[in-house]
Amino acid sequence: MTEPESAEDAYDVVIAGGGLAGSAAAILLARRGARVALLERRSDPDAYKVLCTHSLQACAYPVLDELGLVPALEKAGAVPNRARWWTRWGWIEPHASAAGAELPYAYNIRRSTLDPLIRSRAAKTPGVDLLLGHQVTGLLREAERTVGVRVSTPEGEREIRARLVVGADGKNSAVAKFAGVRAQVHENARFGYLAHFRDLPLPDGISHAWFLEPDTAYAFPNDDGVTVVAVLPDKKRLPAFREDLEGSFLELVRGLPEAPPVDSAERVSKIVGTVDYPLITRESTAPGIALIGDAALTGDPLWGVGCGWALQSAQWLTEAVASAATGRGDLDGSLADYARTHRRRLRGHQMLSVDFAKAAVPFNPVQRLMFAAAARDEAMARHMYLFASRLIGPLRFLNPVALAKAAAVNLRHRGAPAPHAAARRTS
Missing domain, CATH: 3.50.50.60 (FAD/NAD(P)-binding domain)
Structure with a gap:
C-alpha cells in the first residue's frame, strides 16, 4: 500500500x-x-x-494484568466483583470448593x-x-x-x-x-436505568443481581463507597416509568427480595438510562x-x-x-x-444474550434447568459463575455432562422449598 x-x-x-x-x-x-x-x-x-x-468481568483480569493496571485499580479503590444472584429457586452463591483455589474475579470501578x-x-x-x-x-x-x-x-x-x-x-x-x-x-425487550448511592450496605459487600422473570436488577459496590444500582424491566413497564421515573425506579428496587436499603443511603447521581439498547x-x-x-x-x-x-x-x-x-x-x-x-x-x-433479550418472558426450559441447579448445588453455582464471568463459553457451559448433572440436582430437590441463603452458608 x-x-x-x-x-x-x-x-x-x-x-x-x-x-x-x-x-x-x-x-x-x-x-x-x-x-x-x-x-x-x-x-x-x-x-x-x-x-x-x-464492572470488569473476571475474563478481563489477564488483560488488566498485562496492562499493568491491577495495582492502580486497587489503589483507586476498585472492588473485587464476587457476586450472588437471586432466582425463584433461591440465591445462587458461588464459593470456592473446600480444596479449590479462590474463584477468579476482576473489579467493579x-x-x-x-x-x-x-x-x-x-x-x-x-x-x-x-x-x-x-x-x-x-x-x-x-x-x-x-x-x-x-x-x-x-x-x-x-x-x-x-x-x-x-x-x-x-x-x-x-x-x-x-x-x-x-x-x-x-431487539432488546428490556430498558434500563441506574443511579449511584453512597453508603449502601450489601450482604458480604459483594455484587447482587436479581432475576425476576422478566424484570432484572443489580447492585454493584464500586470505588469510593459508591454502589451502582440498576433496574432492567420489561418494556411493558415503560409507560409507568416515563410518568414517574424516580418513583418507579425506587419502587422496583424496594420490592426486590432482600432489597438494598436505598432509602437510608445517599443518592449521589441522577437516575440515568436508556429506553432502547x-x-x-x-x-x-x-x-x-x-x-x-x-x-x-x-x-x-x-x-x-x-x-x-x-x-x-x-x-x-x-x-x-x-x-x-x-x-x-x-x-x-x-x-x-x-x-x-x-x-x-x-x-x-x-447468540444466547440475543435470545434472552428479545423475549421478556420467564426462563426457557434450559435456563430453568441451569439456574435452578445452580441455586441448589455448590458445584453448579461455580459452573454458573465461570460462565457469567465469561471464563467458559456456551458449549462448555451447556455440555452434556453439565446438563445431566443439573437434571440430577433438580430431580433430587424436586418439591423441596428453596433453601434460605444463610442456612446454605452455614451448612
Whole structure:
C-alpha cells in the first residue's frame, strides 16, 4: 500500500475512540513497536462513559494484568466483583470448593475513575500520541482499502494516514458506518436505568443481581463507597416509568427480595438510562480496518460484559496484528486471524444474550434447568459463575455432562422449598 506522505501525520495505527478499548489497544500495540494515534472526540482528558455497568468481568483480569493496571485499580479503590444472584429457586452463591483455589474475579470501578486512568496510561506510553478533540468525519481510501481517516479538530480539518484504522468508537461507530460495515441489530425487550448511592450496605459487600422473570436488577459496590444500582424491566413497564421515573425506579428496587436499603443511603447521581439498547453484531474487520469493543459487538447491559470484552478484543487484535501493523507481515491475513478469534470467543455468548433479550418472558426450559441447579448445588453455582464471568463459553457451559448433572440436582430437590441463603452458608 502507499505510504503516508507526511511524517507528522504518518502512523502505523490510528484508533478512533480513547475509551477503554481504544486506550488498551493503543498501549498494547505501542509496546510492540507500533506508532499509534489515539483519537478522542472529547477534549476533556477526564471524560468518561456514563451509561455503563461499571464492572470488569473476571475474563478481563489477564488483560488488566498485562496492562499493568491491577495495582492502580486497587489503589483507586476498585472492588473485587464476587457476586450472588437471586432466582425463584433461591440465591445462587458461588464459593470456592473446600480444596479449590479462590474463584477468579476482576473489579467493579466507576468509569469516572477508570477511563481517565487508562487514558492517562495510554498518553504516557512511548509511541502513543493522544489527540483530544479529534472526531472522525470520514475515511481515506485507496483501491478499495482504508488508509487513514479525516478528522475534525479544534484547529480545523486534518487527514491522518495509517496502515490500520481501528474503530473503538462504540455501538454507533463512525468508522464502521463510513466503511459500510453492516450491522445485525437485535431487539432488546428490556430498558434500563441506574443511579449511584453512597453508603449502601450489601450482604458480604459483594455484587447482587436479581432475576425476576422478566424484570432484572443489580447492585454493584464500586470505588469510593459508591454502589451502582440498576433496574432492567420489561418494556411493558415503560409507560409507568416515563410518568414517574424516580418513583418507579425506587419502587422496583424496594420490592426486590432482600432489597438494598436505598432509602437510608445517599443518592449521589441522577437516575440515568436508556429506553432502547439493542444488541449489535458487526463483522470485526474490513480491508485496512478492525473494530473492537462495542463497535464490533454490543452486548446486553444486563450481563455486564461490555467492559471485559472491550479489553479482551483489544488484546486479541494486538496479538494478531502487531507485527503486520508495523510493516513486518501480512496485514490482511492478520486481520483475518483477529476476526476468527473474535467470532470464536464471542458469537456464542452473543447468540444466547440475543435470545434472552428479545423475549421478556420467564426462563426457557434450559435456563430453568441451569439456574435452578445452580441455586441448589455448590458445584453448579461455580459452573454458573465461570460462565457469567465469561471464563467458559456456551458449549462448555451447556455440555452434556453439565446438563445431566443439573437434571440430577433438580430431580433430587424436586418439591423441596428453596433453601434460605444463610442456612446454605452455614451448612
